[in-house]
Amino acid sequence: MRETNQRNLSRIITGMLMGVSGLVYVIMTPGEMMIGTILLVAGITFLLSGIIRHTKFDTGPESDERSKKIGAYGLSYGWLTGLFFMFVLFWLDYLNIVRLGTQIALALSIVVLALSARFYQMYLFRKGDIE
Amino acid sequence: MTQDDLAKKVGVRRETIVFLEQGKYNPSLRLAHDVAHALHAKIDELFIFDDDMPEPEDPETRVVLVD
Numbered sequence: 001m002r003e004t005n006q007r008n009l010s011r012i013i014t015g016m017l018m019g020v021s022g023l024v025y026v027i028m029t030p031g032e033m034m035i036g037t038i039l040l041v042a043g044i045t046f047l048l049s050g051i052i053r054h055t056k057f058d059t060g061p062e063s064d065e066r067s068k069k070i071g072a073y074g075l076s077y078g079w080l081t082g083l084f085f086m087f088v089l090f091w092l093d094y095l096n097i098v099r100l101g102t103q104i105a106l107a108l109s110i111v112v113l114a115l116s117a118r119f120y121q122m123y124l125f126r127k128g129d130i131e
Numbered sequence: 132m133t134q135d136d137l138a139k140k141v142g143v144r145r146e147t148i149v150f151l152e153q154g155k156y157n158p159s160l161r162l163a164h165d166v167a168h169a170l171h172a173k174i175d176e177l178f179i180f181d182d183d184m185p186e187p188e189d190p191e192t193r194v195v196l197v198d
Contacts, residue, residue: 128155
Protein backbone atom coordinates (compact mmCIF):
# COMPACT_ATOMS: atom_id res chain seq x y z
CA MET A 1 0.00 0.00 0.00
CA ARG A 2 2.88 2.31 0.84
CA GLU A 3 4.34 1.54 -2.59
CA THR A 4 1.11 2.66 -4.27
CA ASN A 5 1.07 5.92 -2.34
CA GLN A 6 4.73 6.59 -3.18
CA ARG A 7 4.07 6.03 -6.87
CA ASN A 8 1.02 8.29 -6.86
CA LEU A 9 2.94 10.96 -4.94
CA SER A 10 5.71 10.90 -7.56
CA ARG A 11 3.06 11.13 -10.31
CA ILE A 12 1.53 14.19 -8.63
CA ILE A 13 4.91 15.89 -8.04
CA THR A 14 6.07 15.15 -11.62
CA GLY A 15 2.78 16.48 -12.97
CA MET A 16 3.05 19.67 -10.95
CA LEU A 17 6.68 20.23 -11.99
CA MET A 18 5.93 19.61 -15.67
CA GLY A 19 2.82 21.79 -15.57
CA VAL A 20 4.63 24.69 -13.92
CA SER A 21 7.62 24.41 -16.29
CA GLY A 22 5.23 24.33 -19.25
CA LEU A 23 3.41 27.41 -17.99
CA VAL A 24 6.67 29.27 -17.35
CA TYR A 25 7.96 28.28 -20.80
CA VAL A 26 4.80 29.57 -22.48
CA ILE A 27 5.01 32.87 -20.58
CA MET A 28 8.78 33.34 -21.12
CA THR A 29 8.79 32.52 -24.84
CA PRO A 30 5.73 34.14 -26.44
CA GLY A 31 6.57 33.03 -30.00
CA GLU A 32 7.11 29.36 -29.19
CA MET A 33 4.00 27.53 -27.96
CA MET A 34 4.66 23.90 -28.90
CA ILE A 35 7.09 22.75 -26.16
CA GLY A 36 5.26 24.69 -23.43
CA THR A 37 1.89 23.23 -24.44
CA ILE A 38 3.26 19.68 -24.56
CA LEU A 39 4.79 20.10 -21.09
CA LEU A 40 1.58 21.61 -19.72
CA VAL A 41 -0.68 18.88 -21.14
CA ALA A 42 1.67 16.10 -20.00
CA GLY A 43 1.88 17.71 -16.54
CA ILE A 44 -1.90 17.96 -16.19
CA THR A 45 -2.24 14.32 -17.34
CA PHE A 46 0.31 13.13 -14.76
CA LEU A 47 -1.33 15.22 -12.05
CA LEU A 48 -4.86 13.98 -12.79
CA SER A 49 -3.71 10.38 -13.13
CA GLY A 50 -1.94 10.59 -9.76
CA ILE A 51 -4.95 12.15 -8.00
CA ILE A 52 -7.48 9.72 -9.53
CA ARG A 53 -5.34 6.67 -8.76
CA HIS A 54 -4.73 7.92 -5.24
CA THR A 55 -8.45 8.32 -4.54
CA LYS A 56 -9.45 5.09 -6.33
CA PHE A 57 -6.78 2.65 -5.20
CA ASP A 58 -5.63 4.12 -1.90
CA THR A 59 -6.97 1.23 0.16
CA GLY A 60 -5.83 -1.62 -2.09
CA PRO A 61 -3.50 -2.69 -4.87
CA GLU A 62 -3.71 -0.92 -8.23
CA SER A 63 -3.39 -4.18 -10.11
CA ASP A 64 -3.94 -7.84 -9.38
CA GLU A 65 -4.00 -11.05 -11.41
CA ARG A 66 -7.42 -10.25 -12.91
CA SER A 67 -6.52 -6.71 -14.00
CA LYS A 68 -3.18 -7.89 -15.41
CA LYS A 69 -4.87 -10.69 -17.36
CA ILE A 70 -7.58 -8.40 -18.71
CA GLY A 71 -4.98 -5.74 -19.54
CA ALA A 72 -2.93 -8.21 -21.56
CA TYR A 73 -5.95 -9.64 -23.39
CA GLY A 74 -7.23 -6.13 -24.16
CA LEU A 75 -3.88 -5.26 -25.73
CA SER A 76 -3.86 -8.50 -27.74
CA TYR A 77 -7.38 -7.90 -29.09
CA GLY A 78 -6.46 -4.28 -29.79
CA TRP A 79 -3.40 -5.44 -31.73
CA LEU A 80 -5.54 -7.81 -33.82
CA THR A 81 -8.04 -5.03 -34.51
CA GLY A 82 -5.18 -2.76 -35.55
CA LEU A 83 -3.84 -5.45 -37.88
CA PHE A 84 -7.27 -5.89 -39.46
CA PHE A 85 -7.64 -2.11 -39.79
CA MET A 86 -4.26 -1.77 -41.52
CA PHE A 87 -5.11 -4.69 -43.79
CA VAL A 88 -8.35 -2.94 -44.86
CA LEU A 89 -6.49 0.37 -45.24
CA PHE A 90 -3.92 -1.28 -47.48
CA TRP A 91 -6.52 -2.80 -49.80
CA LEU A 92 -8.56 0.41 -49.93
CA ASP A 93 -5.40 2.23 -50.98
CA TYR A 94 -4.29 -0.53 -53.39
CA LEU A 95 -7.67 -0.54 -55.14
CA ASN A 96 -7.70 3.28 -55.28
CA ILE A 97 -10.90 3.48 -53.25
CA VAL A 98 -9.44 5.64 -50.48
CA ARG A 99 -6.13 7.49 -50.76
CA LEU A 100 -4.59 8.53 -47.49
CA GLY A 101 -1.22 10.12 -46.90
CA THR A 102 1.36 8.37 -44.71
CA GLN A 103 0.83 10.80 -41.87
CA ILE A 104 -2.94 10.33 -41.73
CA ALA A 105 -2.70 6.55 -42.16
CA LEU A 106 -0.23 6.33 -39.29
CA ALA A 107 -2.28 8.67 -37.09
CA LEU A 108 -5.45 6.63 -37.76
CA SER A 109 -3.60 3.38 -36.98
CA ILE A 110 -2.32 4.81 -33.69
CA VAL A 111 -5.83 5.95 -32.73
CA VAL A 112 -7.39 2.59 -33.66
CA LEU A 113 -4.71 0.62 -31.78
CA ALA A 114 -4.98 2.73 -28.63
CA LEU A 115 -8.76 3.12 -28.54
CA SER A 116 -9.58 -0.48 -29.42
CA ALA A 117 -7.25 -1.80 -26.69
CA ARG A 118 -8.88 0.52 -24.16
CA PHE A 119 -12.35 -0.46 -25.39
CA TYR A 120 -11.63 -4.21 -25.07
CA GLN A 121 -10.16 -3.67 -21.59
CA MET A 122 -13.22 -1.72 -20.46
CA TYR A 123 -15.54 -4.38 -21.89
CA LEU A 124 -13.64 -7.23 -20.20
CA PHE A 125 -13.46 -5.34 -16.89
CA ARG A 126 -17.25 -4.97 -16.93
CA LYS A 127 -17.66 -8.61 -17.92
CA GLY A 128 -15.39 -9.81 -15.12
CA ASP A 129 -13.09 -12.21 -16.95
CA ILE A 130 -11.68 -12.91 -20.40
CA GLU A 131 -13.94 -15.91 -21.07
CA MET B 132 -15.40 -10.75 6.93
CA THR B 133 -16.17 -8.08 4.33
CA GLN B 134 -15.18 -8.20 0.65
CA ASP B 135 -12.72 -5.41 1.35
CA ASP B 136 -11.12 -7.33 4.22
CA LEU B 137 -10.79 -10.47 2.13
CA ALA B 138 -9.38 -8.51 -0.81
CA LYS B 139 -6.74 -6.94 1.44
CA LYS B 140 -5.93 -10.30 3.00
CA VAL B 141 -5.28 -12.03 -0.34
CA GLY B 142 -3.80 -8.93 -2.05
CA VAL B 143 -6.32 -8.30 -4.81
CA ARG B 144 -8.74 -5.52 -5.72
CA ARG B 145 -12.21 -5.63 -4.17
CA GLU B 146 -13.84 -5.99 -7.62
CA THR B 147 -11.98 -9.26 -8.07
CA ILE B 148 -13.66 -10.64 -4.95
CA VAL B 149 -17.04 -9.36 -6.21
CA PHE B 150 -16.61 -11.16 -9.55
CA LEU B 151 -15.37 -14.28 -7.74
CA GLU B 152 -18.53 -14.32 -5.62
CA GLN B 153 -20.70 -13.85 -8.70
CA GLY B 154 -18.94 -16.76 -10.39
CA LYS B 155 -17.83 -14.53 -13.27
CA TYR B 156 -14.09 -14.82 -12.67
CA ASN B 157 -12.00 -17.98 -12.76
CA PRO B 158 -9.17 -17.42 -10.28
CA SER B 159 -5.68 -18.81 -10.56
CA LEU B 160 -4.89 -21.80 -8.38
CA ARG B 161 -2.78 -19.50 -6.22
CA LEU B 162 -5.63 -17.05 -5.61
CA ALA B 163 -8.11 -19.88 -5.00
CA HIS B 164 -5.70 -21.30 -2.43
CA ASP B 165 -5.20 -17.92 -0.77
CA VAL B 166 -8.95 -17.23 -0.57
CA ALA B 167 -9.62 -20.71 0.82
CA HIS B 168 -6.83 -20.25 3.36
CA ALA B 169 -8.15 -16.84 4.40
CA LEU B 170 -11.65 -18.27 4.90
CA HIS B 171 -10.35 -21.40 6.67
CA ALA B 172 -11.96 -23.64 4.06
CA LYS B 173 -10.89 -26.10 1.40
CA ILE B 174 -10.65 -25.02 -2.24
CA ASP B 175 -13.28 -27.55 -3.38
CA GLU B 176 -15.68 -26.29 -0.72
CA LEU B 177 -15.49 -22.78 -2.17
CA PHE B 178 -15.08 -23.33 -5.89
CA ILE B 179 -17.35 -25.73 -7.72
CA PHE B 180 -16.66 -26.43 -11.36
CA ASP B 181 -19.15 -28.06 -13.72
CA ASP B 182 -17.73 -31.49 -14.41
CA ASP B 183 -18.19 -31.57 -18.17
CA MET B 184 -14.98 -33.48 -18.82
CA PRO B 185 -15.75 -37.12 -19.70
CA GLU B 186 -14.20 -39.75 -17.49
CA PRO B 187 -11.54 -41.79 -19.31
CA GLU B 188 -13.02 -45.17 -20.28
CA ASP B 189 -9.78 -47.11 -20.05
CA PRO B 190 -8.70 -47.25 -16.39
CA GLU B 191 -5.06 -47.44 -17.51
CA THR B 192 -5.29 -43.92 -18.99
CA ARG B 193 -6.14 -42.46 -15.58
CA VAL B 194 -3.28 -40.52 -14.08
CA VAL B 195 -2.39 -41.62 -10.60
CA LEU B 196 -1.31 -38.60 -8.60
CA VAL B 197 -0.96 -40.24 -5.21
CA ASP B 198 -0.28 -43.88 -4.52
